[in-house]
Amino acid sequence: MTVVYPVVFTPMEEGGYLAYVPDLKINTQGEDLAQAILMARDAIGVIGLDIEDDGDPFPIPSKSVPHQENEIVSLVDVDLAAYRRSVEKKTVRRNVTLPGWLDSAAKDAGINVSAVLQAALKQQLGIQ
Template structure:
């Protein structure tokens, strides 16, 4: 799933504090603005994956103009793609049994085709 939220970033004494107000617990800190944006993006993906796994619908994004913030805060749009995030972080292989017609299995073996790889590539194309 793809999501778009606004992050509020506050700088204090050389540390950048970033949060997504619409997602409870989605906060991080970093020594630079660039790193704060990268870390809050990762945190948002992780929080949303957790919500999806628990079958909890995330809050709708608040319009940026309605987000409470200080005049010195930085507001930035953060995009999350939980399917892409899962594909990069959840790389543990699981065994699945599939059924193929006998002729297809024999021909694939004869041609040296790795059925697991072909299935992964096909599912990646369908899911992403």
């Protein structure tokens, strides 16, 4: 599910931008506009996962938001499924079948089979 909310970016005196998401009542900030957009996306993602996990309805995005002349209003989208995958660090248990002699050789060599499997899967999938 992708959510899209308007975000108000306010230049700060000390530099950078404050990012306010009125529909979710959250603030964040960045050292420049690009980072403020990334931080807004992250904040929306965090709140979005909480809303999704609680089974609550998402607030309807505003069509317009009040803002000052020096502020920038932009829509920021978040693919919640992709965001969840990027932040979920939970490991899962998988049973793997391999020949006994190979398991013994790995143990004798002090090789962590799970680490080797993870590295091989990442390489196969082109994941860094």
